[in-house]
Amino acid sequence: MSTLLSRRHDRVDGRGSPRPWTLRILSIAGLVAVFAAADYLEFAPTTLVDGLDEIAALLERMLPPRLDDPGRIGVLAIETLLMAVLGTVLATIASVPLAFLAARNTTPHPVVHTAARALITFCRAMPDLLIAALLVRGLGIGVLPGVLALALHSIGMLGKLFADAIEQTDPGPREAVRATGVGYFREMINAVVPQVVPAWIGVFVYRVDINLRTSVVLGFVGAGGIGFALQDALRGLTYPRALGIVGVILLIIAAMELLAILVRGLLLAPTTPHPRRERIARVTLGAVVAAATIAALIVLEIDPWSLVTWVGPAAEVCGRMLPPDFGALGGELVDAVVQTVAIGLVATAIGAVLSLPVGILAANNIAPHPTVFWAARAWILVVRAVPELIIAVIFVAALGLGPVAGTCALAIGSVGFLGKLVADAVEEIDPGPPEAVRAVGGGWWKTLFAAVIPQAMPSIVGSGLYLLDVNIRTSTVLGIVGAGGIGFLLFESIRTLNFEVAGAIVLVVFVLVYLVERVSGWIRSLLV
Structure with a gap:
């Protein structure tokens, strides 16, 4: 028991929150990974904004439904x-x-x-x-x-x-x-x-x-x-x-x-x-x-x-995948795996940045006005209601084939997913600290940064890591609509009946998703 407490003390301070150095190291590592992934995908900071312009032009061609x-x-x-x-x-x-x-x-x-x-x-x-x-x-x-x-x-x-x-x-x-x-x-x-x-x-x-x-x-x-x-x-x-x-x-x-x-x-x-x-x-x-x-x-x-x-028939199809053939794709498989992880990382980072303000405005206990609250909630509902694969189809039609379209689609979809979790986290905070800040004359911004975000941040961080897990899992199938990642190789091998190759890719997908889930769970255990 004393060993367990000692390890816990090494990880957290006396209040049970992560030590500052843990946060700094993980934050720096996360930023480095995101920028490296964006560079690998050739995803410029303005890509998403430019993509929205193209989406608007595409929507004009869709109207009237x-x-x-x-x-x-x-x-x-x-x-x-x-x-x-x-x-x-x-x-x-x-x-x-x-x-x-x-x-x-x-x-x-x-x-x-x-x-x-x-x-x-x-x-x-x-x-x-x-x-x-x-x-x-x-x-x-x-x-x-x-x-x-x-x-x-x-x-x-x-x-x-x-x-x-x-x-x-x-x-x-x-x-x-x-x-x-x-x-x-x-x-x-x-x-x-x-x-x-x-x-x-x-x-x-x-x-x-x-x-x-x-x-x-x-x-x-x-x-x-x-x-x-x-x-x-x-x-x-x-x-x-x-x-x-x-x-x-x-x-x-x-x-x-x-x-x-x-x-x-x-x-x-x-x-x-x-x-x-x-x-x-x-x-x-x-x-x-x-x-x-x-x-x-x-x-x-x-x-x-x-x-x-x-x-029986399902087992027969799975049996045709054995033994898996890893040699047929070679470096192409490795590149697809890296691309899949990169799409998930960049999309999660963009989604987190966009979700935080939307989620805060969608929290009933902190929204500055009922109109703002309902507008934010409506936006979250609309985005959550459209599956990421459909959003990816629209981005592919507007931007062309490739991982950039998949990244933009997952980033937009993340706003609905994480925005709701952020709003829920803010609504569940202890009302005492915000009331204390307001009692001494603190305005909306002061209340937000001094009493709301510090309480909600552990839940928000945990939700963000869960979003990363979900996004990498989703990015494994975006290739079916040409939005990059390992999904293109997977569904192409199934379509052409190359089941041994498909077996190798399925095994890689499983290992990738499992490792991401374990790593994100470990990080959540350190921070939340």
């Missing part, structure tokens, strides 16, 4: 929503038992714990669009590969957060139930499940929101959804039609986000004066999810048995 076939687009929109729900439900069914095996306090054996955590990490590290592309090769074009891709990738998030919730349960109820002589399963159902259900509901609702954003682009690899119609419009250069489809996507995602906020508010309030009303709300939510799942199987024309038999 139109929907040539509203009926078909409506069907695809419903299909996309049902894919998101069904994929999340399937992932939840798989994640619940996996979480009990992965949680330290409920796993039957350390080996089982390690294996379950490894499977969860693998699902999280593999990009969903990559999983969809591989499943399309094994199962054919359609919605089934898309649903399965959403489910498999969601296990990476749901399994981890479900297991974390189990590890945080109170052991008292378990000991009481165990004293009655019941077995392992009764102990889990009676003592653990009731404690974790509220957290699980929140994670489930949030994951449906994420999967809806993902499902709109699965059509780019033939995995169903409204993304197929969007890709068709962009390939045909019918930009007004493409903008109309983007508008439909924006409305769907915005409506889902508002619904998710409402559901979380009803079901996950810290205290409730009406337990019976809360139970009714949960039962109602369960009934709605069950009905949506059945509707998805019917509308999407998915045979329930196919949710089991897909393993």
Whole structure:
């Protein structure tokens, strides 16, 4: 214990915050890495501004938006929503038992714990669009590969957060139930499940929101959804039609986000004066999810048995990737990996700079005026509602092929992602210090820099590092639309049936994403 405390003291000062030298070293290293990455990509500081001018010109060519076939687009929109729900439900069914095996306090054996955590990490590290592309090769074009891709990738998030919730349960109820002589399963159902259900509901609702954003682009690899119609419009250069489809996507995602906020508010309030009303709300939510799942199987024309038999064809495709061929691409593969990391670094740095002011203005407790608050929140909502791959398509159309377009797209997308997290962090600060500054006559700027930012900074830094993790993961698939990175080599090898080469790239992608996740987690542990 004394050794542990000594190490902690070496890392932090007496108040539990990082030592200044740690911050300085990491800040300098981060700046050097960002500037080196920008130089590697030949990304000039004015590139993003110039890109916005080109985007404005492209948007002029898109106006006015139109929907040539509203009926078909409506069907695809419903299909996309049902894919998101069904994929999340399937992932939840798989994640619940996996979480009990992965949680330290409920796993039957350390080996089982390690294996379950490894499977969860693998699902999280593999990009969903990559999983969809591989499943399309094994199962054919359609919605089934898309649903399965959403489910498999969601296990990476749901399994981890479900297991974390189990590890945080109170052991008292378990000991009481165990004293009655019941077995392992009764102990889990009676003592653990009731404690974790509220957290699980929140994670489930949030994951449906994420999967809806993902499902709109699965059509780019033939995995169903409204993304197929969007890709068709962009390939045909019918930009007004493409903008109309983007508008439909924006409305769907915005409506889902508002619904998710409402559901979380009803079901996950810290205290409730009406337990019976809360139970009714949960039962109602369960009934709605069950009905949506059945509707998805019917509308999407998915045979329930196919949710089991897909393993064989998928395993056959994966088997064709072995042994991986690293020699076919040589230095081209190394360059693509470096380019992918560089895109993520530069995009995260630009996104952080743009997100900080937007996020502060979107915080209800610090915004200078309600109009400013709602404008900032609206901007964050609009940017978050458009998936990065669609933004990348627009930048490629405006700026041409290459990593610069991918960097600009991820930078803009980062504003919506990090801006919301910054706003949430600012809204959660202790109100005492800002009130004290105002009491002595401090203005808005003084309050911001003296009492708001110092409190929110640890959370903001942690969110920024998480954004870097997400951006590098996303940059691995931008190449599918010509926006640079390793994705171009990957999807080209799959398209041309060079599965041994694809296997090598898949392995590299997994190792890259896993290492980035571990490094960013280590840095967060030092700073936050």
